[in-house]
Amino acid sequence: MSVINPNETAGNWRTHKRENSVQLYLSGAEGDAGDLINARVAGFPVGLSIVPIADWIDPEQLSLAAAAVIEVNPDSPASLKRFEKLAHATKTPLIAAAYDPPLALVRTLVRAGAHDVVPLPLDVQDLETSLLPVADEIRRHVAVERSANGKLVAVIKSVGGVGATAMLCQLAVKAARNEAKHRREVCLIDFDLQFGNAAFQLGLQPSLTIFDLIDAGDRLDNDLFRATTTEHPSGLKVVAAPNSMMPLDAISSEQLIEFLDIAKHEFGTVFVDLPANWTNWSLSLIAQADLILLVSELSVTGLHRARRQLDLMREQDLASVDLRLIINRFEKGLLRTVRPSDVHKALGREVAYTIANEPAVMHPAIERGVPISEIKRKSALGKDIDTLEAGVAGILGRERS
Numbered sequence: 391m392s393v394i395n396p397n398e399t400a401g402n403w404r405t406h407k408r409e410n411s412v413q414l415y416l417s418g419a420e421g422d423a424g425d426l427i428n429a430r431v432a433g434f435p436v437g438l439s440i441v442p443i444a445d446w447i448d449p450e451q452l453s454l455a456a457a458a459v460i461e462v463n464p465d466s467p468a469s470l471k472r473f474e475k476l477a478h479a480t481k482t483p484l485i486a487a488a489y490d491p492p493l494a495l496v497r498t499l500v501r502a503g504a505h506d507v508v509p510l511p512l513d514v515q516d517l518e519t520s521l522l523p524v525a526d527e528i529r530r531h532v533a534v535e536r537s538a539n540g541k542l543v544a545v546i547k548s549v550g551g552v553g554a555t556a557m558l559c560q561l562a563v564k565a566a567r568n569e570a571k572h573r574r575e576v577c578l579i580d581f582d583l584q585f586g587n588a589a590f591q592l593g594l595q596p597s598l599t600i601f602d603l604i605d606a607g608d609r610l611d612n613d614l615f616r617a618t619t620t621e622h623p624s625g626l627k628v629v630a631a632p633n634s635m636m637p638l639d640a641i642s643s644e645q646l647i648e649f650l651d652i653a654k655h656e657f658g659t660v661f662v663d664l665p666a667n668w669t670n671w672s673l674s675l676i677a678q679a680d681l682i683l684l685v686s687e688l689s690v691t692g693l694h695r696a697r698r699q700l701d702l703m704r705e706q707d708l709a710s711v712d713l714r715l716i717i718n719r720f721e722k723g724l725l726r727t728v729r730p731s732d733v734h735k736a737l738g739r740e741v742a743y744t745i746a747n748e749p750a751v752m753h754p755a756i757e758r759g760v761p762i763s764e765i766k767r768k769s770a771l772g773k774d775i776d777t778l779e780a781g782v783a784g785i786l787g788r789e790r791s
């Protein structure tokens with residue numbers, strides 16, 4: 391892939407898993423601790439880590455939990471110091487656990503940052519009682535973190551037929567596989583209400599579509615939104631376009647914003663495929679986006695239409711949104727007729743990425759609904775998608791290993 395204008399990278403980012411758990415850090419599994427595995431306490435699943443009483447616990451692990459129960463031994467100054475340091479190193483609510491904790495120890499631990507102190511051996515009811523007062527705080531903490539870290543990437547086309555959906559599907563699959571390594575999720579929403587076929591291109595047969603989200607009205611919540619997604623083998627969650635054509639004004643701007651808020655709460659990265667025609671709600675979506683990918687072809691007509699898209703965004707005071715220009719179906723021979731300098735002159739910006747034109751790879755991938763790597767392990771097209779995905783990840787602040 392030819393990266394004509396390399397993207398800057400942002401800092402590393404981590405978020406919570408799909409459903410945050412209450413993590414137990416104990417030196418053993420006496421009492422009910424072992425029975426709590428795969429159970430739920432105060433509405434949260436429970437996980438257990440057996441850790442020696444004074445061994446250090448990585449605060450990064452705590453950041454992935456809704457709350458953590460840390461064992462403390464009053465006869466071990468190192469365990470007390472560990473708890474105090476952890477309380478200062480994380481915003482995750484901590485509950486101390488100790489055998490027959492005397493009142494003086496309880497006061498010390500609360501001053502150190504403990505939300506509560508529970509006796510060992512661990513009792514399910516004691517833990518439930520301890521967690522209930524902070525359950526609302528935990529959920530607010532999780533919601534704020536997810537909302538703050540959720541990122542929205544919108545894909546718009548200079549004109550229909552430039553292969554933007556096929557490119558987006560491959561990009562989203564690659565992103566989902568990479569994000570899964572960091573225990574994060576990716577969602578693709580097909581907002582092309584009339585001609586959307588992202589699910590088809592991914593080989594999916596969804597039973598629910600975006601129509602069901604619209605039809606839900608006031609019943610829509612996070613669980614229903616997630617239930618509407620169809621999972622690709624890569625882990626990508628897809629909200630498919632409706633099975634029948636719908637008017638573009640079937641969605642209001644208010645509904646659109648609600649959809650995006652829920653999607654960003656539920657998933658780490660949200661890709662959206664937009665119709666070629668503009669609506670009030672699609673302009674609202676662009677205003678919410680962290681990144682816009684404008685897909686065009688390297689032709690006079692394609693660049694002319696791309697210019698019109700950029701002009702519209704500027705007229706709607708959307709010029710400040712981060713936008714990267716992608717030339718799809720790129721062939722080096724095209725540079726003989728349309729040069730990069732012509733692109734800059736026509737659009738006032740550089741090409742950020744080019745995606746190779748390899749129909750012998752892309753077309754079978756679409757027909758079979760599989761990643762292009764399953765058609766051909768190494769290809770110029772695959773390399774270009776990898777480079778694009780790494781660039782998008784860098785812009786959004788997603789680390790890549």
